[in-house]
Amino acid sequence: MKTLKNLGYVLALPVLLVLLWWVSTRGEPNFFVPTPAALVDVFGPTWFEGRITADVLPSVARLLAGLAIAIILGIAVGLLVGLNRTLRALTEPVFEFFRALPPPVLVPVLILLVGLNDAMKVAVIVVGCIWPVLLNTIEGVRSIDPVQNETTRSYGISGMNRIRYQVLPSAAPTIMAGIRQSLSIGLILMVISEMFGSSSGLGFTILQFQRSFAIPEMWSGILVLGLIGLALSLIFQWCERRVLRWYHGLKEVENAA
Amino acid sequence: MQPDAISANTTPAPEGAVPSGRTLPEGEALLSVRGLKKVYSTDGGPIEAVRNLTFDLGHGELACLVGPSGSGKTTLLKIIAGLLGATEGEVLLDGKKVTGPPKKMAVVFQEYGRSLFPWLRVADNVELPLKNAGVPKEERRERVAAALEAVGLAHVPKSYPWQLSGGMQQRVAIARAVAYQPEVLLMDEPFAAVDAQTRADLEDLTRRLWKDLGMTILFVTHDIDESVYLGERVIILSSSPTVVQEDIVIDLPVDRTQLETREMPRFTELRHHVYEQIQLAKKGHRPDAAH
Numbered sequence: 001m002k003t004l005k006n007l008g009y010v011l012a013l014p015v016l017l018v019l020l021w022w023v024s025t026r027g028e029p030n031f032f033v034p035t036p037a038a039l040v041d042v043f044g045p046t047w048f049e050g051r052i053t054a055d056v057l058p059s060v061a062r063l064l065a066g067l068a069i070a071i072i073l074g075i076a077v078g079l080l081v082g083l084n085r086t087l088r089a090l091t092e093p094v095f096e097f098f099r100a101l102p103p104p105v106l107v108p109v110l111i112l113l114v115g116l117n118d119a120m121k122v123a124v125i126v127v128g129c130i131w132p133v134l135l136n137t138i139e140g141v142r143s144i145d146p147v148q149n150e151t152t153r154s155y156g157i158s159g160m161n162r163i164r165y166q167v168l169p170s171a172a173p174t175i176m177a178g179i180r181q182s183l184s185i186g187l188i189l190m191v192i193s194e195m196f197g198s199s200s201g202l203g204f205t206i207l208q209f210q211r212s213f214a215i216p217e218m219w220s221g222i223l224v225l226g227l228i229g230l231a232l233s234l235i236f237q238w239c240e241r242r243v244l245r246w247y248h249g250l251k252e253v254e255n256a257a
Numbered sequence: 258m259q260p261d262a263i264s265a266n267t268t269p270a271p272e273g274a275v276p277s278g279r280t281l282p283e284g285e286a287l288l289s290v291r292g293l294k295k296v297y298s299t300d301g302g303p304i305e306a307v308r309n310l311t312f313d314l315g316h317g318e319l320a321c322l323v324g325p326s327g328s329g330k331t332t333l334l335k336i337i338a339g340l341l342g343a344t345e346g347e348v349l350l351d352g353k354k355v356t357g358p359p360k361k362m363a364v365v366f367q368e369y370g371r372s373l374f375p376w377l378r379v380a381d382n383v384e385l386p387l388k389n390a391g392v393p394k395e396e397r398r399e400r401v402a403a404a405l406e407a408v409g410l411a412h413v414p415k416s417y418p419w420q421l422s423g424g425m426q427q428r429v430a431i432a433r434a435v436a437y438q439p440e441v442l443l444m445d446e447p448f449a450a451v452d453a454q455t456r457a458d459l460e461d462l463t464r465r466l467w468k469d470l471g472m473t474i475l476f477v478t479h480d481i482d483e484s485v486y487l488g489e490r491v492i493i494l495s496s497s498p499t500v501v502q503e504d505i506v507i508d509l510p511v512d513r514t515q516l517e518t519r520e521m522p523r524f525t526e527l528r529h530h531v532y533e534q535i536q537l538a539k540k541g542h543r544p545d546a547a548h
Contacts, residue, residue, distance in 0.1 A: 150364070246376040
């Protein structure tokens with residue numbers, strides 16, 4: 001009964017939106033906006049007859065690779081900088097500058113530096129996604145409670161043990177918030193990186209449909225993008241709940257008090 | 258086990274000498290504080306928090322450091338714990354100079370909620386320092402279980418600290434220190450943030466751990482009643498810049514109970530005495546030669 005109710009909450013608004021879309025495309029048809037039925041008709045043939053392996057999976061693979069590199073690199077450099085006051089003072093203004101650059105402008109630069117290949121597309125994602133993770137890791141490490149630090153010091157917990165048992169878990173909530181931001185940036189950059197001098201991938205395909213006036217197909221590509229984003233966010237939420245279970249519990253207790 | 262109470266310095270320092278707490282003959286002290294001075298340099302100029310502190314702690318002693326608020330108690334404790342450097346003087350543990358946090362020491366902080374790791378369950382919190390020290394798994398398990406048993410928390414090893422009451426959380430912090438088996442246990446106003454009833458329980462727990470496990474404890478508090486009830490010895494600090502105002506023996510029976518001990522005439526006398534000294538310290542009275 002409870003699952004049914006929850007399912008109702010999840011589906012209510014999407015169903016309403018589709019209905020609205022259906023009603024508004026019912027009268028005189030607009031060439032640029034297909035009806036829901038037309039979209040459903042083209043969805044299967046467009047994606048499940050080759051494009052899923054030729055375009056979608058490679059795109060997703062590049063996205064995941066870029067995100068993974070950005071997260072690992074961001075956390076590693078963030079730990080290094082966050083734990084060192086001098087390094088922090090030295091790097092923070094520079095990091096803020098790079099963070100302020102809109103990542104899409106990096107595409108032409110990286111095409112010149114890396115070339116027109118997969119590495120360039122992954123590099124775009126890494127360069128764009130690393131900042132929220134990096135800066136949040138620095139912030140999370142910097143703002144560790146001084147009493148907590150004194151506790152680890154007094155028990156002689158230092159070096160890798162300190163990072164593993166104190167610093168990383170303590171900074172985890174802030175780091176996770178950074179990762180959440182980098183997910184959406186990654187999806188945007190995945191598409192943009194495929195719109196320049198590319199011959200495959202989701203971004204390329206959607207642009208191709210638009211240029212050849214395959215309007216329902218173009219819309220179906222946007223739907224695929226939305227579904228990928230949704231899947232990413234669900235996976236992230238699942239991970240976050242596991243990693244930060246203690247944190248959510250703690251917040252609940254604090255809010256109740 | 259019983260500390261040698263007779264040698265304590267119960268009279269004010271002799272004329273002209275820098276007042277100091279009781280010291281022990283060379284080689285007998287577990288912890289020695291010698292001529293300790295701490296000056297903080299701030300934007301507004303140097304601030305002298307601790308002027309000159311000297312006292313010894315023998316094996317198996319339970320001593321309370323009590324002083325008016327702002328008398329540099331926490332500063333002193335942090336220097337002893339090796340968390341803070343001294344400007345002058347030194348701290349010796351087993352005859353060796355303390356330059357960083359020594360292995361044989363454990364600290365129980367006042368802020369239990371910030372000192373325990375919220376992402377670790379109770380037993381894991383207690384186990385972490387042992388894991389870090391490379392204690393074998395089987396021994397770790399035994400020591401954690403014994404420590405939790407000793408503080409009366411054997412039933413909640415799988416809980417998270419934040420699921421427990423304040424008093425229970427401080428018990429976890431105490432269990433963590435006990436399992437570590439330190440030679441000296443430093444406690445920095447550990448019960449200042451819990452309610453009065455819990456506080457009484459924790460005081461009795463501290464005395465029991467001291468008696469049963471033969472620990473050496475240095476207990477910092479601003480609470481006069483607590484210092485007299487808990488300590489075998491009370492070191493009274495002056496107001497800042499701090500010196501030892503007086504170092505007295507608490508000659509109450511070893512077995513103490515909240516009701517009977519606190520109703521004893523001797524308890525009242527001692528409490529009266531400590532209270533007077535603290536009042537004097539607050540008014541700026543200082544032992545001779547410490548001006």
